Amino acid sequence: MSARALAAGIASGSARAAAAIGLAALIGLDAAPARAFVPKPDRALAAIAQANLSSGRTQAIQLDLVMRIGEQASLATGQLVSHPSGLARLExxxxxxxxxxxxxSGPELLAAKDGEALANPQPMLQPIFLLQPSSQETLRVALESFGVDSRFIGVAPCGELDCYVFGDPALAAPAIHRLPSDASAADPGAGADAAHGLDAAAAGELDPADERARNAVIGRRGTLEIEPTIEPGRPIARLWVDTETLQIQRIDRDSGESLQLGPIVRFERLMVPAWLEIERPGEPTIHFDVKRAVRVNATPQAFNPSWLYSPIDPADPTSAGGSPPALASPAPSPVPTR
Known part of the structure; x- marks a missing residue:
């Protein structure tokens, strides 16, 4: 099944949710239950991984970049190599x-300037590799390595799009856990007792502090998963994914940075964002335009920390650090996909 077909299947639930919200507003009811139409996290993760695969990003990729900060003119050119295992390097x-x-390397960022180590590097290199896992499980593990709790999924606007949001309990639909359907069959009196408990509670006959009364109500209605409390104002690690294309739009870090991804463009069979933007609290935005993208054969040695301090060839940036990753043939000009 294609990523677009998967997106359509998942999005049908969002459409039902929107209809339910509208109906609830019309008749004056609380619209919160409509959030239950949000897809299950595992199903959404599998569809996103399929979109990564269909976009040709599931092996190492190289992006040739032009960087500017804030409203300044271009300051630097760059070359970013990202591996789906979580390794990446940027020159x-x-x-x-x-x-x-x-x-x-995972969440650990190292840096050097002209061969000298930097103690507090700027967050220039963000987890682009989250666009590369090809399976539900590898994507889940990758998200966890950056603090995104993929058990929580909700829907929220992201610019002009609607996005699935992973990792934010405040946006997540509550998970309902019900008793097995044969519970009343196993105990014929259980259903009647539970119903009596609901009726009595409605009539005000039960003490709210009575644990047995609460259990009777829970057994009938199911339980809501308790959402963990988040300290107000504290940054939350989140992943934002377009509900239509299942392409990642934004990555929020619990350290306060946010990576915004531009519209998808095509370089032959490889589909990548047209630009990357890193937003930092109180700092100018760092913007990278993607000028070229190719798939490469990058070995683990290409991401060895010794590369940071290796001799620099001013004429050939790909030669730094010994043998560079093998490059594919140049790609034509990008063509926007949407």
């Missing part, structure tokens, strides 16, 4: 000959 070359290198 930035400024007009004055300065070379900055960044290495990401």
């Amino acid at each position: 930035l070359r400024g007009s004055g000959g300065r070379v900055d290198r960044y290495l990401l």
